[in-house]
Amino acid sequence: MGHGNVWEKFLLDVKEADRLKSLSNERVINDLKEGLSVKNIDSTIYEFGSRIVGVANSNSDLDLYVDIANINFISILQPETVRSNHNKIFSAIKWNYSKWAIVDNLSSVSCPIIIAKHKSTGLMCDISSSSPMAVYQNFLVIYLFEIQPIARYMVIYVRAWLKKHGLDGFRSHIIILMVIFFLQIRGKLPAIKKLQDGLSPNLYPFTMHFVNYDLAHFNMSEIPINKKECSDVLFDFFKYYSTFNFSQVAVCCYIGMEKTFKERRFCLPDRFQDTLSHEAADVMIYDFINVAENIAASINGLQLNDLQTKMAQQLQSTFF
Template sequence: MYNFWNALEDDVRKAVSRQNNVSLFTNIKLELMETLRPEFSSKSIHIHTFGSRVMGVAGPDSDLDLYVDIGNCSGIYSDTPTKEVLQQGEVIKKAIQKAASKWDFLGISGGRCPVIVVRHRNSNIQCDISFSNSMTLGQNQLVNYIFELQPIARYMVVYLRGWAKKQDIWSDFRSHLLVLMVIFVLQRQGQLPTINQLQHALQPDVGPWITKFCKLELNHFKINKIPTNGDQARQALSSFFRYYSNFNFSHFVVCPYLGREILRCELNYFMPHR
C-alpha cells in the first residue's frame, strides 16, 4: 500500500541532503571562479548559489542556480539589461567556451535578467548563471527563512513539485510559482506572516526592491508552528487544493507581500510607490 507520509518524508530528506551538499557547491563555484578569473583579473568576483537546490526542494535532476557578482553593486537594477551587463555576459560566455574541459556551453536565455546555461562536466549538473543583479538571490534567502519558520511549507512544495510533474503541468507550475502559492495559502490561514511584516521599515537594496528581511519568530506574530506529520501534511495539501480550486484568477492576484487577495485592477494602488 502506498504510504503517503513515508514517501514524502523520503523526498524531503533527499531534497535537504542536496541542499546540504556543500562540497559539491564549493567545487562548482571554485571551477567557475578559475574559469572567470583570467577574464576579470582587475575586478573582484563573488559567486553565490541559490534556487531549488539551495532551498531544499530540488529533485535529482534540478539545475543549480549561480549568481556571479563581478565587481557589481547589488543595488544596481534595470528593467532591461544594460550595455555593461550584455558585455559581461559575452565575456562570461567566451570564458566558458574556452574551458571546454570543465563546462559545456548550452546557450543564453534573454529577458530582463539574462542567464547563461552550462553543464558542469564533473558533476553533470546543469547550471544557470545569472550576473545582472542579486534580487533573486535575496528572495531565495527569504524563502529559506520562511521554510525555517513553518517547515510544513517545504513539505508542501516538495509534494507539489512531484505532483505537477506527474500531471505533466511542470512547464506551467515551476518551483517559484508553487513556493509563492504555498506561502500565500498559509498566510491566508493565519499560519505565516506577510512579507510586508517581515520587511517592515527596511529600505530597498536592489533598485526598488527590498530583498532583506527581519528575522522574527512566529510567536512574535502569535502564530504556532504546524507539526510535521502525515495528518498535518494531508490537511495542509487538501487546504491548498481546495483554496486554489475556488480562486478567481481572472479577477484577483495572489499577493504574499500583503497576504491577501488583491483585485487585478487595484494592484498598482496597493503596491509601494517605489
C-alpha cells in the same frame, strides 16, 4: 501502491531534497572562478534556486549568480552592461572547456543565462549575472521555510504532483509563492510587508532585506509535521486553489491578503505605482520583492483550467 507507501515515498523525496541542499558545490564554484580569474573578471558567486532552498530533486539544476565587480547588489545594471558582463562570463566558461561544456547561451532574453554542464560533477548549471533579485528571494524563502517548515514539505509535494499530472508552466517559484500566500491567508505566515516595516529600499525601488522575526512575534504557531497534518493542509491547499479566481484576485505575498487586481494597487508602496501594469491576466501571481511583476503572466486560461480540474479531482482521493 498503498497509502502508507505514498507517505514513505514522500518522506524519501524530502530526504533527497535535504541531501541535495547539504551538498557542497565548492568544486563547481571554484572551477567557475578559475575561468573568471584568468579573464581578469573580479566577481563573487552566489548559489540559489531549488537546490539551495531545499525543494530540489535529482534532476534539478544548480543556479549560480555571478556578481561582477561586486556592484550588482547595490545598483541596477544598464542593458549594455548586462550584455557585456554576460559575454565576459560566456568567454570565461568557453575558455575553461576542460571543466565545462556549454549547452546553451540564452543571450537575447532580458535576463541572459548560460546553461553549462560541469564535467566532473555532472551538474547542469544555469549561470546568470543580470540581477541579484533571485538571490535575495532565496534568502526570504529560506527564512519562511525555517519558521514554518511545513511550507517546504508542501512545495516538494506540489512540485512532484504537477510533474506527475503533466502540468507544465507552473515553475518552482510560482509554486513557492502559491504555498506561502495560502499559509498567509490561513494565518500561518506573515505578510512580507510586515517583515519590511520601517526598512528603506536597498536597490531602489526594491526593498530586498527583511527582519527575521519568529512566528511568536505575529502570534502564530508552527504546524506540526506528520502524516495527518500534511494531508490536512494539502487538502486545504488544493481545495483553496481549485476554485480560486485567479483572473480577479491577485496572489500577492507582499500583502498576504486577498485583494482584487484593482484593490492591490492601493496596498503597495508609492514607489511602485508608476511600474504597475494596468492590465489583468488569466493568472496573477506576484513576486515577493518585485511586486509589480506578474510572474505567471504566461499561463493561459486552458493551463489554469487543467490545473484547477485536476486539483478538484485530487480532493476525491486521500493524499497519503
